[in-house]
Amino acid sequence: MTTRSRTRDTADTASVAQSLTLTDLVKVYHGREDVPAVKGINLAIEPGELVALLGPSGCGKTTTLRMIAGLETVTSGSIRIGDREISQLPAAKRGIGVGFESYALYPPMSVRENLLYGLKARKAKGAEERVASISRRLEMDDMLELRPAGLSSGQKQRVALARALVRNPPVLLLDEPLSHLDASARQRVRRELKVLQREFGYTTIVVTHDQVEALSLADRLAVMDAGVVQQFGTPDEVFDDPANLFVAQFVGEPQINVLRGVARVRDGRAHVEIGANAGGLDTTVTGVADGTRVSVGIRPQDCALSTDTRAGVRATVAYFEHLLEFGLATGTVAGLEEGIVVQTPAADHYEIEQQVVVTAPPERVYLFDIESGERLR
Ligand SMILES: Nc1ncnc2c1ncn2[C@@H]1O[C@H](COP(=O)(O)OP(=O)(O)OP(=O)(O)O)[C@@H](O)[C@H]1O
Ligand SMILES: [Mg+2]
Incomplete structure (x- = not known):
């Protein structure tokens, strides 16, 4: 497979799937030296794979994603996309799509303009078509002309997800992307997310508190506790062959x-x-x-x-x-x-x-x- 080390400059074709490798990744927050938030994570994610990151509140999921995205500095360890070390690159140079709940939308712009914003800056071809296609698939057509202030939290969340997807990133990081949607929209958007992910081959990490969501989306689960990955395996492996008592108790209903x-x-x-x-x-x-x-x-x-x-x-x-x-x-x-x-x-x-x-x-x-x-x- 050919790998690309640059963010794609067209919006209408799939990105080439890339591996994502975390090696001994550590985060110690200033003033929290007694308890590192992330204590040495190793994860080798295959090109085009979807990994669900599961774990109790405070175990370091968001911190891990923020380090990969370049929104938080790395205390030690390495992050590679393909063969390229990215842990010291500025966020904008990493070629990563981020769908975080707190990810700000630009208030004066409509949803459509928000979705087009990053694409136009990069002069991506086919931007309008791509925004139209993703919006339709995420059931967002009726929101395109609205401004962010007029959106419900579930709608804002879909805009954040769409904004990450329209950029066609080789690596996609999603932190609780569907948590504010009602049950039926959540199921439909979840299915569409999976289809899009397969179609375009984004190497993806999704953080979720919802086990059914994790099981339905993920090729593999990474179960975290206290800043450490306790087990990394297919849903069946994690369920049928738990590595320790924590994993056995955390997964399964x-x-x-x-x-x-x-x-x-x-x-x-x-x-x-x-x-x-x-x-x-x-x-x-x-x-x-x-x-x-x-x-x-x-x-x-x-x-x-x-x-x-x-x-x-x-x-x-x-x-x-x-x-x-x-x-x-x-x-x-x-x-x-x-x-x-x-x-x-x-x-x-x-x-x-x-x-x-x-x-x-x-x-x-x-x-x-x-x-x-x-x-x-
Ligand atoms: N900016 C920060 N400064 C200091 N400590 C932080 C900061 N952000 C997070 N922490 C601490 O790091 C640890 C991991 O936090 P993190 O937000 O990564 O957890 P999480 O797994 O995403 O939890 P949740 O499921 O509640 O979102 C927690 O103990 C948290 O208090
Ligand atoms: Mg979090």
């Missing part, structure tokens, strides 16, 4: 069950005893010593209820919710404070106080170090 247990090694594999003589579960884990106390993670979707008391963890149904497509049974286990949530088939019904046995396939029972939260395999 309903949330994974975390129970305290004790590993008993049988034939080289750990069986975990749970609660006070409430039974236990087989696992495929080989790397744990007999008698180790562990955190046991089991997704509600992986649990089943059985009547065979030898097969799993004995529980008493404390709560049962019928949610149309499935049910959720919450059980209490003797000797455990935390309840265990089991997703049940839509047709099944459980009564409060009913005695049940919770089972799960051994390969879906995850063990974590009780101190560090690291996965035991």
Whole structure:
């Protein structure tokens, strides 16, 4: 593939997809030397790939995007687009499209003029057509002649997204681009964003708090906590093979069950005893010593209820919710404070106080170090 080191000068053709590589990226804000906002991020994003950045508030998502965009200085580390180091370039020279919520629109100009502004400055060919096409696809035709002050927050957000897209950037950074849209517009714009991203091959990072949005958009997820990427993988890898307890708890709805247990090694594999003589579960884990106390993670979707008391963890149904497509049974286990949530088939019904046995396939029972939260395999 040919790579280009310059921002394109025409607006009507797709940019050539570029890789984006972050190496040991660190940000320490002045006066916040005790807690670096970003603590050494490594991410190798493929040309044309869409990565969703997920993580709790304050974990460093926006700081990371702002460093890539050139809106924030880098304390140390490198940022490359293709082979080109960009971390010391001014923002305007990086060839990056930015759709940040706080990204200011020029108040005296109409939406159309705002969208055309950067393109005209670069004398891009086909600018009017491109603005018309993106506006139509993002359902913005009725806003084009309005001024920013007259727009709702959801409309402003779409203008910010459109402004990033019309420039046809090789790299696109979006920070919560759809958070102010209502549910149905959000779904439609999300779909259109994905189609445009595929069509034009922008290498994209999207920050979102919405897991469904992340799963529907992303080729890969980067799950962050406390300034560090905890896991980078496809949605299936992150869901099915979590690197640690944080990732297991952060990704997945309903949330994974975390129970305290004790590993008993049988034939080289750990069986975990749970609660006070409430039974236990087989696992495929080989790397744990007999008698180790562990955190046991089991997704509600992986649990089943059985009547065979030898097969799993004995529980008493404390709560049962019928949610149309499935049910959720919450059980209490003797000797455990935390309840265990089991997703049940839509047709099944459980009564409060009913005695049940919770089972799960051994390969879906995850063990974590009780101190560090690291996965035991
Ligand atoms: N300009 C700044 N000066 C000092 N500290 C900052 C600055 N901007 C962010 N921080 C701190 O850096 C950390 C990371 O902030 P950041 O905005 O990157 O988080 P985030 O993951 O985007 O959170 P959210 O999901 O709430 O948007 C936080 O502890 C925040 O308080
Ligand atoms: Mg943020």
